[in-house]
Amino acid sequence: xxxxxxxxxxxxxxxxxxxxxxxxxxxxxxxxxxxxxxxxxxxxxxxxxxxxxxxxxxxxxxxxxxxxxxxxxxxxxxxxxxxxxxxxxxxxxxxxxxxxxxxxxxxxxxxxxxxxxxxxxxxxxxxxxxxxxxxxxxxxxxxx
Numbered sequence: 001x002x003x004x005x006x007x008x009x010x011x012x013x014x015x016x017x018x019x020x021x022x023x024x025x026x027x028x029x030x031x032x033x034x035x036x037x038x039x040x041x042x043x044x045x046x047x048x049x050x051x052x053x054x055x056x057x058x059x060x061x062x063x064x065x066x067x068x069x070x071x072x073x074x075x076x077x078x079x080x081x082x083x084x085x086x087x088x089x090x091x092x093x094x095x096x097x098x099x100x101x102x103x104x105x106x107x108x109x110x111x112x113x114x115x116x117x118x119x120x121x122x123x124x125x126x127x128x129x130x131x132x133x134x135x136x137x138x139x140x141x142x143x144x
Contacts, residue, residue, distance in 0.1 A: 034073035035087045045100070052125045054085050054101035056116070059092035068113050078126045085120065099123045 029044040040048070045055055054076075058069050069087050076085045097111040099119040106119045121131035 034083050035070050037089050039088050039090055048086060049101060054124050057088045057098045059090050060095045061093055076120055076128045
């Protein structure tokens with residue numbers, strides 16, 4: 001009886017939600033690469049963030065960080081090699097970056113490699129080896 005009631009109520013909830021949103025789920029852009037030269041839609045970003053990805057948006061006036069950020073999805077992969085970072089490179093008049101994940105959002109003014117790496121180590125859901133070694137080195141230097 002409980003199972004039948006649950007199925008009935010979930011069917012009603014599905015109908016009500018579908019009717020309230022116009023019946024169409026938001027269009028999620030499939031990832032063709034982990035480094036994009038555009039900004040994903042807010043719905044797509046929310047989808048990927050809610051599934052454990054971190055999004056780095058680099059707004060740049062020059063491309064001095066281009067090679068560095070292009071390599072980040074691989075260098076910030078988990079210990080098992082799973083990529084967890086989406087990089088969006090967006091041409092702009094000034095250079096700044098945002099890092100967003102389930103762990104929050106951070107804005108970096110005048111970003112450099114160290115600031116970006118630090119923010120990613122703080123916001124990534126699963127810490128990559130780069131961040132683990134950074135933490136070990138920092139702990140070791142405090143002991144001396």
